[in-house]
Amino acid sequence: MTIDPGTKHVAEPWTTCANDRDIPEWIVKAYIDSYRGPHVDEPEAPDTVNRDLPASLVTPAMLAAHYRLGQSRPVGDSCVCVYPADDPAGFGPALQVVTDHGGMLMDSVTVLLHRLGVGYDAIMTPVFEVHRSPTGDLVSVEPKADDASPYVGEAWIYVHLLPFVDRTALDEVERLLPKVLADVQRVATDAAALIATMSDLAAAIDSDSQGRYSAPDREDVAALLRWLSNGNFLLLGYQPCRVRDGLVIGDGSSGLGVLRARSGTRPRLTDDDKLLVLAQAAVGSYLRYGAYPYAIAIRENLNDGNGGIIEHRFVGLFTVAAMNADVLEIPSISRRVREALDLAGSDPRHPGQLLLDVIQTVPRPELFTLSAERLLAMAKAWWT
Numbered sequence: 156m157t158i159d160p161g162t163k164h165v166a167e168p169w170t171t172c173a174n175d176r177d178i179p180e181w182i183v184k185a186y187i188d189s190y191r192g193p194h195v196d197e198p199e200a201p202d203t204v205n206r207d208l209p210a211s212l213v214t215p216a217m218l219a220a221h222y223r224l225g226q227s228r229p230v231g232d233s234c235v236c237v238y239p240a241d242d243p244a245g246f247g248p249a250l251q252v253v254t255d256h257g258g259m260l261m262d263s264v265t266v267l268l269h270r271l272g273v274g275y276d277a278i279m280t281p282v283f284e285v286h287r288s289p290t291g292d293l294v295s296v297e298p299k300a301d302d303a304s305p306y307v308g309e310a311w312i313y314v315h316l317l318p319f320v321d322r323t324a325l326d327e328v329e330r331l332l333p334k335v336l337a338d339v340q341r342v343a344t345d346a347a348a349l350i351a352t353m354s355d356l357a358a359a360i361d362s363d364s365q366g367r368y369s370a371p372d373r374e375d376v377a378a379l380l381r382w383l384s385n386g387n388f389l390l391l392g393y394q395p396c397r398v399r400d401g402l403v404i405g406d407g408s409s410g411l412g413v414l415r416a417r418s419g420t421r422p423r424l425t426d427d428d429k430l431l432v433l434a435q436a437a438v439g440s441y442l443r444y445g446a447y448p449y450a451i452a453i454r455e456n457l458n459d460g461n462g463g464i465i466e467h468r469f470v471g472l473f474t475v476a477a478m479n480a481d482v483l484e485i486p487s488i489s490r491r492v493r494e495a496l497d498l499a500g501s502d503p504r505h506p507g508q509l510l511l512d513v514i515q516t517v518p519r520p521e522l523f524t525l526s527a528e529r530l531l532a533m534a535k536a537w538w539t
Contacts, residue, residue: 181298182218182281183210183213185281185282185283185298186209186212186213186279186281186313187209187210187213187279188281189279189280189281189282190208190209190277190278190279191277191278191279191280192276192277192278193274193275193276193277193278208276208277209277209279212246212277212279212313212315213279214246216244216245216246217244217246217249217313219244220236220238220244220246220251221251221253221311221313224236224251224253225253225285225293225296225309225311226292226293227290227291227292227293228253228254228287228291228293228309229290229291230287230291231255231337231340232254232291232333233252233253233254233255233332233333233336233337233340234252234253234254235250235251235252235328235329235332235333235336236250236251236252236329237249237250237251237325237326237328237329238250238251239320239322239325240318240319240320246315247316248315248316248317248318248320248325249313249314249315249316250268250275250312250313250314250316250328250332251311251312251313251314252264252310252311252312252314252332252336253309253310253311253312254309254310254312254336254340255309255310255340255343256282256306256307256308256309256310257306257310257339257340257343258306258343259339259342259343259442259443260310260312260336260339261278261280261312262442262443263335263336263338263339263441263442263443264312264314264332264335264336265278266441266442266445267328267331267332267335267441268314268328269445270439270441270445271324271327271328271331272321272324273316273320273321273324273325273328274316274317274320275314275315275316275317276315276316276317277314277315278312278313278314278315279312279313279314280310280311280312280313281310281311282299282308282309282310282311283296283297283298283299283308283309283311284296284297284298284299284300284303284307284308284309285297285308285309306343331441335441335442338391338412338413338441338442339442341392341411341412341413341415342390342391342392342412342413342442345411345412345415346390346412348411349390349391349392349393349411349412349469350384350390352393352411353380353383353384353390353393353469354380354381354384356380356453356467357377357378357380357381357384358377360373360376360377360380360430360453361373361374361377365458366456366458367455367456367457367458368430368453368454368455368456369456370428370429370430372430372431372487373430375486375487375490376430376431376453376487378486378487379431379485379486379487380453381486382485382486383451383477386474386476387473387474387476387477387480388451388469388471388472388473388474388477389443389471389472389473389474390412390469390470390471391412391413391440391442391443391448391470391471391472392410392411392412392413392414392415392417392468392469392470392471393410393411393412393414393467393468393469393470394409394410394411394414394417394468395409395465395466395467395468396421396465396466396467396468397463397464397465398423398463398464398465398466401422401423402420402421402422402423403420403421403422403423403424403466403468404419404420405417405418405419405420405421406418412470413440413442413470414468414470423452423466424450424452424466424468425452425453425454425466426454429454430453430454431451431452431453431454431487432451432452433449433450433451433520433523433524434449434450434452435447435448435449435450435520436448436449436450436470440472443472446472448470448471448472449470449471449472449473449520450468450469450470451468451469451470451471452466452467452468452469453466453467453469454466455467473519473520477519478518478519480519481515482511482514482515482517482519482522483511485519485522487523488519488522488523491522491525491526491527491530492511492514492522492527492530494527495510495514495527495528495530495531495534496510496511498527498528498531499531499535510531510534510535513533513534513537514530514533514534517533
């Protein structure tokens with residue numbers, strides 16, 4: 156049953172594999188080549204790597220279970236199954252997933268496992284070219300072409316869990332992971348629309364043809380939104396919300412990304428004086444290393460005679476480039492930094508360049524909340 160990986164073929168029923176020699180070689184290779192241990196960011200010493208582990212995990216029972224899991228998957232859905240240590244298949248404890256391949260996928264899976272205290276010693280993430288019927292039934296599985304785009308195809312994820320994993324934690328993985336993967340897919344699907352929405356809002360604020368974004372810092376806000384959408388803010392979601400009685404109301408139908416179906420009320424962030432407000436969430440996201448996302452709220456006055464207000468909500472994470480950007484090149488922040496340096500004047504005890512060096516060490520998100528006076532006071536306090 157050996158198959159040339161360069162040929163096209165209809166998906167074989169992996170459940171017929173009787174022993175290791177009968178497993179299609181290209182499938183085994185795809186799993187083993189995608190192997191990584193639990194600490195991929197920490198290079199392991201050569202004498203601590205279990206080089207036999209990947210091959211020992213690719214068994215007929217494991218492949219048969221993965222094949223069954225992937226037999227039916229409607230468009231956009233993810234198939235998830237956990238196997239406890241005493242599962243009759245004999246390869247547990249383990250986690251298997253079949254889903255669309257995409258960015259943030261494995262970060263999200265591992266963040267969830269870490270949050271729930273589920274340890275693992277091996278992950279395999281082969282990516283296949285899969286053809287399905289309109290209803291999601293499996294038609295064929297083929298090797299992914301070498302020249303295919305990185306995030307094209309289906310990821311067939313296998314995670315070998317550590318022994319004695321808590322059964323309650325496994326149940327939570329099975330319950331939560333489909334929701335997390337749905338968010339990953341929403342962000343991937345809406346990525347271009349999220350960037351376009353922020354860019355369009357920046358243009359609307361810049362022109363302000365109908366006087367909806369009146370504020371002294373309007374031009375700064377427009378420039379900041381353009382800066383954020385230019386690779387400095389990983390956009391995860393957007394939703395325009397009506398403001399009523401100090402709350403914002405999501406209608407569950409007008410959002411993008413993780414806010415695509417958000418409904419209900421939340422506290423308002425902006426006010427009549429603030430055009431833009433930045434706030435950090437109190438709960439970490441499962442996306443992108445589990446970091447705590449930021450909400451950016453922009454006020455729009457509808458000028459409808461009834462005092463109507465829309466608060467545009469963006470959710471996302473600052474990129475590495477943003478966190479290391481020169482403070483004099485970040486819109487809004489740069490103006491307040493220069494004002495702080497002007498306030499310092501020719502104070503010989505606090506030379507401007509040294510004050511600037513201190514300000515450059517402050518995490519960029521914190522700088523958005525500091526006035527020129529507070530920036531100067533903070534820098535002087537650090538210096539003294």
